[in-house]
Amino acid sequence: xxxSTGSRRTPEVERVLTARIGxxxxxxxxxxLADGGYAAWKKVLTGGGWxxxxxxxxxxxxxxxxxxxxxxxxxxxxxxxxxDTKGKPIYLLCNADESEPGTFKDRLxxxxxxxxxxxxxxxxxxxxxxxxxxxxxxxxxxxxARILNRAVEEAYAKGFLGEKILGSSYALDLTIxxxxxxxxxxxxxxxxxxxxxxxxxxxxxxxxxAVSGVFNCPTIVNNVExxxxxxxxxxxxxxxxxxxxRNEKNTGPKLYCLSGHVNRPGVYEAAMGLPLKxxxxxxxxxRGMKDGRGIKAVIxxxxxxxxxxxxxxxDCPLDFDGxxxxxxxxxxxxxxxxxxxxxxxxxxxxxxxFFSHESCGQCxxxxxxxxxxxxxxxxxxxxxxxxxxLDLLERICNQMANGMTICVFADAAIAPPLSSVRKFxxxxxxxxxxxxxxxxxxxxxxxx
Amino acid sequence: MSHTRYRxxxxxxxxxFPPEARDRIEKLLRRYPTKQAALLPVLWVAQETWGWISxxxxxxxxxxxxxxxxxxxxxxxxxxxxxxxxVGRNLLQFCxxxxxxxxxxxxxxxRCGKRLGIALExxxxxxxxxxxxxxxxxxxxRAPSVMxxxxxxxxxxxxxxxxxxxxxxxxx
Numbered sequence: 001x002x003x004s005t006g007s008r009r010t011p012e013v014e015r016v017l018t019a020r021i022g023x024x025x026x027x028x029x030x031x032x033l034a035d036g037g038y039a040a041w042k043k044v045l046t047g048g049g050w051x052x053x054x055x056x057x058x059x060x061x062x063x064x065x066x067x068x069x070x071x072x073x074x075x076x077x078x079x080x081x082x083x084d085t086k087g088k089p090i091y092l093l094c095n096a097d098e099s100e101p102g103t104f105k106d107r108l109x110x111x112x113x114x115x116x117x118x119x120x121x122x123x124x125x126x127x128x129x130x131x132x133x134x135x136x137x138x139x140x141x142x143x144x145a146r147i148l149n150r151a152v153e154e155a156y157a158k159g160f161l162g163e164k165i166l167g168s169s170y171a172l173d174l175t176i177x178x179x180x181x182x183x184x185x186x187x188x189x190x191x192x193x194x195x196x197x198x199x200x201x202x203x204x205x206x207x208x209x210a211v212s213g214v215f216n217c218p219t220i221v222n223n224v225e226x227x228x229x230x231x232x233x234x235x236x237x238x239x240x241x242x243x244x245x246r247n248e249k250n251t252g253p254k255l256y257c258l259s260g261h262v263n264r265p266g267v268y269e270a271a272m273g274l275p276l277k278x279x280x281x282x283x284x285x286x287r288g289m290k291d292g293r294g295i296k297a298v299i300x301x302x303x304x305x306x307x308x309x310x311x312x313x314x315d316c317p318l319d320f321d322g323x324x325x326x327x328x329x330x331x332x333x334x335x336x337x338x339x340x341x342x343x344x345x346x347x348x349x350x351x352x353x354f355f356s357h358e359s360c361g362q363c364x365x366x367x368x369x370x371x372x373x374x375x376x377x378x379x380x381x382x383x384x385x386x387x388x389x390l391d392l393l394e395r396i397c398n399q400m401a402n403g404m405t406i407c408v409f410a411d412a413a414i415a416p417p418l419s420s421v422r423k424f425x426x427x428x429x430x431x432x433x434x435x436x437x438x439x440x441x442x443x444x445x446x447x448x
Numbered sequence: 449m450s451h452t453r454y455r456x457x458x459x460x461x462x463x464x465f466p467p468e469a470r471d472r473i474e475k476l477l478r479r480y481p482t483k484q485a486a487l488l489p490v491l492w493v494a495q496e497t498w499g500w501i502s503x504x505x506x507x508x509x510x511x512x513x514x515x516x517x518x519x520x521x522x523x524x525x526x527x528x529x530x531x532x533x534x535v536g537r538n539l540l541q542f543c544x545x546x547x548x549x550x551x552x553x554x555x556x557x558x559r560c561g562k563r564l565g566i567a568l569e570x571x572x573x574x575x576x577x578x579x580x581x582x583x584x585x586x587x588x589x590r591a592p593s594v595m596x597x598x599x600x601x602x603x604x605x606x607x608x609x610x611x612x613x614x615x616x617x618x619x620x
Contacts, residue, residue: 089481101545101584132481139492139529140585142598175479180488181528183583197487198519199526215481259547259588266589303546303584334588336546350549354583360526 016253017228018269021112027147029154032115038160040234041122045166050234055127059230061238063251068095068186068223069302069331071320074230078128080210081218088217092125093195094135096144096224097179097186100302101354102334105255106224108267110137110144113228114151118174120227122160123234125172128220132173136191139180148176183358187407188221189213190360201362202407225255246273250319260337261293262286276300276308276316276323280337293339297420301331303351304412306419307338328419343437344424348416349377355413363405370413372396377417380428383435390428393421463504465512469497473512483513487523491530500531528582536571536578538616541595544581547588551603556592557581559606563613576617 025031032038044050050058060075081090094117098106109117117135125133137145152174155161163171177195184190185200192214194200213219229252233241245251254272256279259265264287268279276298280286289295295310300318306328308316316326323330338347356370373396376389397414404410421428430438465473472493476486490513494505506524510517524530531539540560544553557579561567564577571578587593590602594609601612 098586099584102547102588103584104586104588107586139527140582140595143600173479178489178492179527180491180530181582182526194488195485196482197484197513197515197523199522215485257588259591260550265547265591299546336550336588338550342550347546347550350544350546354545357583 015269016232017109017116017225017255018113018267020116021108026112027114027151029115029151029158032113033158036235037115038119038158040231041119041160042166043234044123044126045168045170049168052127052129055123055234058238059127059233062229062233062241063238063245063248064226064229064233064241065250065320066223067225067229067254067333069100069304069329071330074222074226077210077222078124078220080208081128081220082211085218089132089215090128090130091214091217091219092121092128092130092133093188093191093214093219093221094121094133094224094227095186095188095191095221096135096137096141097191098141098224098332099138099183099186100304100332100334101351102259102299102302102336103257103332104259105257105267105333107141107144108255109224109228110141111147114148115155116228116231117148117224118151118155118160120224120230121174122155122165122172123230124220124222124227125174126170127230128218130220131171132175134175134177134195134214136177136179136185136195138185139178141178145176145178152176182360183354184360184407184409187409190407191221192219199360201360202409204406229253244271246271246317246319246322249321250317254318254333256285256318257332257334258286258337259334261290261339261342262337263288263290273317273319273322276313276318276335279318279335280313286337289337289339293341295337296340296342297338297344297347297424299334299336299338299416300326301329302334302336303354304415305329305331306415307344307423309423328415341439343381343431343439344420344427345377345381345431346437348420349374349381351416352377352413355409355416359409359413363410365400365404366410366413369396369400369410373413373417380431381437383431385428385432385435387432389432390421390425393417463498463502463508465493465497465508469493484515484519487513487515487520488527491520491524495530500534534571534575536576537619538577539595539597540577540579541582541585542579543583543585543587543591543593543595545584545588547584548592551591553592556594556604556606556609560609560613563610576619577613 020026056078064074065071121133179185182200185194187202189203190200209219242251250272256268268285281288297307298313300323320330352374356374359366359370361367397418401411401414427438476489480486494501506520510520542557587602592604593602594604
């Protein structure tokens with residue numbers, strides 16, 4: 001096996017999306033079928049079956065919200081497709097451009113249980129009357145793309161894809177489309193541009209993709225994990241799904257990506273709303289901090305999310321509204337734990353370097369602001385910071401985001417510097433005044 | 449956004465795709481409603497065929513897809529994974545994004561550079577290794593994560609890196 005996923009564990013309770021992970025030959029269609037796979041597809045398409053509207057209603061009722069980052073209600077998104085498309089085809093795009101630093105759940109789903117993802121795409125395509133679906137997978141996932149291509153071939157051979165699927169009049173084609181290295185293609189209109197064979201620069205909205213997306217046709221873009229959830233909603237019902245989770249606005253099973261200074265990093269499945277501290281310290285999950293160190297900061301939703309302090313992670317349910325109430329976001333559910341020995345300026349500098357590299361360059365505030373933030377953080381980290389730099393960081397951030405740009409990349413890019421300079425101001429000040437890190441062990445400098 | 453540009457001194461003769469690559473391209477074109485949409489996949493075919501994409505390959509792709517060369521250029525310089533110059537047989541890709549950074553990824557980059565005598569973005573004189581830094585490759589739970597060509601090696605440490613470089617240095 002190319003990518004050994006030995007460290008990706010989930011506890012025995014409530015495994016839905018990861019139920020088959022770790023099973024022998026989990027990628028093959030034979031084991032998937034033996035485990036009850038494609039039952040949802042057969043349920044919807046054969047023996048009376050479901051209408052697309054019924055399927056959409058079921059997903060609406062389940063409370064499923066998008067797992068890619070924004071948490072938008074999936075059924076509602078589907079409902080935005082115009083009733084009359086004036087003869088234009090409708091497209092479903094599976095967003096498998098998983099690139100948010102700290103996120104690795106979709107890689108796991110695609111590499112270990114590709115048919116679950118494909119079945120989710122089939123069901124969702126049917127719900128929106130799509131005849132041509134694409135799965136846009138980031139270029140770096142070579143193995144994921146090979147596994148998916150094999151699985152797609154198997155699905156065609158069994159008659160789950162193609163013409164007259166399972167004897168119905170429904171026809172669907174699915175193409176695995178590889179990206180080529182660009183974080184911004186995870187933004188849905190950036191993904192659409194990229195799929196059209198262009199630079200992945202996000203579009204001005206409106207029009208929203210549901211009205212005019214890829215090839216100027218109505219388009220729905222859904223994340224890998226979101227689509228996988230649809231399989232289980234069909235199999236077990238919206239009511240079952242809606243009962244999982246902290247409240248009716250945050251429902252279903254959820255994959256959490258835990259990384260950083262914990263004893264046991266990995267993808268963990270739990271009900272939406274798992275307490276953040278339980279994920280870090282629970283026996284079933286992260287098993288506490290490596291070497292017994294204290295927590296300095298936690299990034300709860302990938303690089304784009306505001307950092308939380310050790311005090312703020314008390315009583316923080318990991319769901320869309322729970323993390324939002326703490327002034328951050330669940331995002332892609334990438335929880336990055338940073339210990340007390342880490343220089344916060346160094347961490348912010350690393351994150352800013354990422355955003356500086358990945359800005360698509362289309363909007364001036366973002367194109368100019370992201371390298372500027374990196375430059376200021378780099379000089380503070382290198383002991384050349386100026387007293388006015390802390391205010392300067394805040395000023396740059398405030399001039400970049402909140403509607404100054406076409407997409408929310410700039411809003412994401414300001415999260416690490418702005419949240420850290422506000423919450424760890426003393427450490428920043430110490431760095432500027434003493435020209436060195438507050439923490440003893442200085443993290444190794446980047447070579448760039 | 450990539451800042452890579454074509455390495456013009458490497459420019460060669462115009463190169464048509466070999467027959468098996470042409471077959472793959474024909475099949476790809478059937479999957480999309482426009483020729484342009486096949487651009488990224490066709491560029492992948494070009495890279496898999498020649499190992500990198502020269503100015504001449506880009507022109508050939510533009511011709512096949514009825515696109516202006518300037519459009520192909522724009523795409524090639526936007527994405528980071530198309531090699532616009534030849535790379536070593538082993539493309540060492542070190543992730544240095546946050547989770548790998550917290551796990552000391554830069555130490556590996558430094559060690560690797562010292563051992564091979566090259567800096568980032570450079571290739572050893574024997575054409576065996578090219579070393580680059582990449583952004584998060586979704587190996588955060590097994591940090592630090594490294595990819596060599598299309599294969600993950602994670603978690604990486606100095607000992608494993610030494611052993612890997614030893615082995616790859618001996619490969620013919």
